[in-house]
Amino acid sequence: MEENNIQNYVPEEEGIDILDIVRKMWNGRKTIIICTCIFIVLGLVAALTMKRTYSVSTLMVPQMNAKGSSSLSSLASLAGFDIGTGESSGDLSPLTYPQIVNSVPFRLKLLYTPLHYEKVDTAVSMFTYAKEYSKPSVMSKVKKYTIGLPFTILGALRGEKEDVVLPAGGDDASPKPLVLTEDEVKYLELIARSVSLSVDKKEGLVTLSVTGSEPLQTAELAIRAQNLLQEEVTRFRTEKAIQELEYIQARYDETKREAEMYQTQLAAIRDRSQDMVGSRGSIQRERVQQKYTVANSIYSEMAKQLEQAKMQVKKDTPVLTVIQPVTVPSKPSNSRAKTLVMWVFLGVVLGCGIVLAREYLPELKKQLLGSGSEADA
Numbered sequence: 001m002e003e004n005n006i007q008n009y010v011p012e013e014e015g016i017d018i019l020d021i022v023r024k025m026w027n028g029r030k031t032i033i034i035c036t037c038i039f040i041v042l043g044l045v046a047a048l049t050m051k052r053t054y055s056v057s058t059l060m061v062p063q064m065n066a067k068g069s070s071s072l073s074s075l076a077s078l079a080g081f082d083i084g085t086g087e088s089s090g091d092l093s094p095l096t097y098p099q100i101v102n103s104v105p106f107r108l109k110l111l112y113t114p115l116h117y118e119k120v121d122t123a124v125s126m127f128t129y130a131k132e133y134s135k136p137s138v139m140s141k142v143k144k145y146t147i148g149l150p151f152t153i154l155g156a157l158r159g160e161k162e163d164v165v166l167p168a169g170g171d172d173a174s175p176k177p178l179v180l181t182e183d184e185v186k187y188l189e190l191i192a193r194s195v196s197l198s199v200d201k202k203e204g205l206v207t208l209s210v211t212g213s214e215p216l217q218t219a220e221l222a223i224r225a226q227n228l229l230q231e232e233v234t235r236f237r238t239e240k241a242i243q244e245l246e247y248i249q250a251r252y253d254e255t256k257r258e259a260e261m262y263q264t265q266l267a268a269i270r271d272r273s274q275d276m277v278g279s280r281g282s283i284q285r286e287r288v289q290q291k292y293t294v295a296n297s298i299y300s301e302m303a304k305q306l307e308q309a310k311m312q313v314k315k316d317t318p319v320l321t322v323i324q325p326v327t328v329p330s331k332p333s334n335s336r337a338k339t340l341v342m343w344v345f346l347g348v349v350l351g352c353g354i355v356l357a358r359e360y361l362p363e364l365k366k367q368l369l370g371s372g373s374e375a376d377a
Contacts, residue, residue, distance in 0.1 A: 021356070028355030035354065039347025046343060047336035054215050055333040056222040059324035060206045062094045062233075092236045092318070097206060098197045100232050101225070104178060107191040111184070113224045115217045126221075127187055134213075195225050206320070211333065219328045230320050238316045245309040252306045255299040262292035 025032065100106055114123035119133050180188070194211045208226055212218030266288045 024359045025352055025355055028351075028358065031355050031358075032348065032351035035351030036344060036347040039343045039350070040340075043340040043343025043347075047339045050334065050336070050339060051213060052332040053211055053213060053334050054218045054329040054331075055209065055211050056218050056326055056329055057207055057209045057324070058222060058226055058322060058326045060208065060226070060320045060322050061204060062097075062206060063319040063321055092233060094199050094204070094206060095201070097199060097229065097233065100236075101195060101197040101208075101229065102192065104180070104188065106228060106232060107188050107195070108178075108180075108184070109228055110191050110195060110221065110225060111187055113221070115220045115224075117217055118214055126191070127184070130187055130190070131183065195221070197229070205323075215329050219326050222326045226320075226322070226326065230318075233318050233320070237318050238313055241309070241313045241316045245306075245313055248302065248305050248309045252299075252302040255295060255302050259292065259295040259299040262288060262295050266292050 111127050112125045114125055115129075116123050117129055117133065120129065124133075196209050198207050198209070199205070200207070208222065208229070210218055210222040210225060212221055266285070269285045269288055
């Protein structure tokens, strides 16, 4: 038995027979053509009904205004390193800018920014436009009731969620959590896909990319995101300096009122003692004069510190130098022709896969069953 099996064993040739595959695909060309035609129709529907999108990008360079900074320390800060050149503790690395753009407060401000749309006469926010004016595309409806049908059914069974309401009362100055509605959560995900920011560590360049549904709306959204980024970075970097400025401003106002009060008292004493000669008036005048001198010196010193604090705030204020400004896009970023080609390609690949599976699956099944029966024997 073993000798007969050895004699009957013929080693199979390794490799893939390309000509055999081509021949089988030619024999099944009808299936491939039908599948391709179906996908051509689907591609035409998808291309004609898809929403056009527009893309805008702006290029910026952050100017590092650190204490005693040099070009070396600025480059090190861009790379995320601190080389100990005496920079202030409020410095913010550009590597954190993408986290600022992806934060919920940043996206929430963009969501409620008034923008101009072709269908609306006045500027409205993206939230208002999405709820009141925007209509879902045909493909989104098809996707909702085909691939997303289980999620649609689950959402209908769960029902609408009630919005979270913070309890009344408590300290108004204490921090409170940010409460979002279900619609806001959904549209914030749209903002996350529409606005993105990347940082080039080597060149120190910051690129802000924005995608929108209309040319003007996309450009306005990009400008708003650029200005908001400048505001947020300025707030982060100047927070400590502004707190010091507010404290010095309060002390300056207090010492100013005190010095003016003693000055008024001293003038009144001098007026009363012009026609009077006595030690009591002289002593009172000297006491008020001493208090006025001390208060005036403190007031003068606080005035100097106030000017220094104002200069420090301006010094710590970062500047994003715009190299490539925002321009209104002239043509959409997505192409109907590319969409149609992609669907045709998928149809050809699927048709070829069906033909090859129909030809090779029986042989593969026979080999698997044969090896299984031999193992049992």
